[in-house]
Amino acid sequence: xxxxxWKPWATPKYKxxxxxxxxxxxxxxxxxARRGWPNCGLCKLCNQRLESAAHLLFKCRFSIRIWNKxxxxxxxxxxxxxxxxxxxxxxxxxxxxxxxxxxxxxALASLTMLVSWELWKERNARxxxxxxxxxxxxxxxxxxxxxxxxxxxxxxxxxxxxxxQIPLFVFLFLFSALAHTKTHTEKEKTELYTxxxxxxxxxxxxxQALQDLSVQxxxx
Ligand SMILES: [Zn+2]
Numbered sequence: 001x002x003x004x005x006w007k008p009w010a011t012p013k014y015k016x017x018x019x020x021x022x023x024x025x026x027x028x029x030x031x032x033a034r035r036g037w038p039n040c041g042l043c044k045l046c047n048q049r050l051e052s053a054a055h056l057l058f059k060c061r062f063s064i065r066i067w068n069k070x071x072x073x074x075x076x077x078x079x080x081x082x083x084x085x086x087x088x089x090x091x092x093x094x095x096x097x098x099x100x101x102x103x104x105x106x107a108l109a110s111l112t113m114l115v116s117w118e119l120w121k122e123r124n125a126r127x128x129x130x131x132x133x134x135x136x137x138x139x140x141x142x143x144x145x146x147x148x149x150x151x152x153x154x155x156x157x158x159x160x161x162x163x164x165q166i167p168l169f170v171f172l173f174l175f176s177a178l179a180h181t182k183t184h185t186e187k188e189k190t191e192l193y194t195x196x197x198x199x200x201x202x203x204x205x206x207x208q209a210l211q212d213l214s215v216q217x218x219x220x
Contacts, residue, residue, distance in 0.1 A: 008109035009154040017120060018113045021053050021090050026120065028053050044126040045119070056123055057116050058084045058093050065135045066115065070142065074111075074160045078102055106156035111146065118142055 005018045020026050029051035032039040043051040045062035057063060064081050071079045079097070087093040098112045099105060122138060125131045133141075150158045 005113075008106050008113065009149065009156060010110050010113040011149070011152075014113040014117045017117045021057065021116060021120075022094060024053060024089065024091075026053055028056060044123055051123075053090050054088065054093065056119055057090060058087070058097075062135060063115075063119055066119070066138050066142070069135070069139045070111065070115065073139075073143065076104065076108065076160075078104075079108075104156070104160055107154075107160045110149065110154055110157045111160075114145055114149065115142055118145070 005015050005022065010018070017026075024031070029039045029041045029043075031052075033041065041050055043049050043055055043060055045056065045060045049055055049060065058067070058081075064084070067079070067081050070076070071081070084093060084097060087096060094109075094112070099109055118138060118141060122133065125133075146154075146157060146161060150161050
């Protein structure tokens with residue numbers, strides 16, 4: 001695995017996907033077409049352009065909207081998504097826009113692995129299950145995952161995200177769960193609460209396990 005993928009902090013599945021995509025080995029429509037396999041050809045995130053890894057990850061208007069919102073959230077003023085259209089491959093984009101020398105280089109690389117995998121999952125949900133979420137829902141999901149990474153030991157990312165936001169983040173989750181229970185019956189509210197607490201403890205345990213893993217890796 002190249003240092004481009006190996007050095008920045010990310011969990012293994014995100015790194016593996018980044019490695020695949022940098023090798024241009026993900027099965028996007030352009031690659032399927034080159035093999036003569038049937039596909040609709042259009043990007044499922046925008047339904048306007050031909051799908052390629054480069055389009056999905058940094059040229060699609062859906063992906064760009066997500067990146068622009070994350071840029072505002074983290075104050076990543078060095079990112080200019082308008083310039084990304086000039087890059088022809090994921091590797092070129094990574095080298096010239098993401099992993100170039102500058103402030104928050106490692107944090108940006110971690111974030112890129114996170115966003116890329118989430119975009120790919122969203123693409124697959126649309127292709128195989130006909131299920132889609134909005135840009136705002138994607139951004140919320142990415143922010144929550146980034147905070148978990150931060151808690152689990154992603155130091156560079158922590159320099160961008162205030163990790164003391166985590167208790168607040170948990171509180172907001174609880175508040176939002178309460179707010180959504182208004183229209184439910186008592187039984188449904190109890191079920192919702194139970195699921196919420198199970199999800200919360202699962203996320204917490206996942207973060208704890210990642211933190212332990214990170215400590216072991218640094219200790220060895
Ligand atoms: Zn698109």
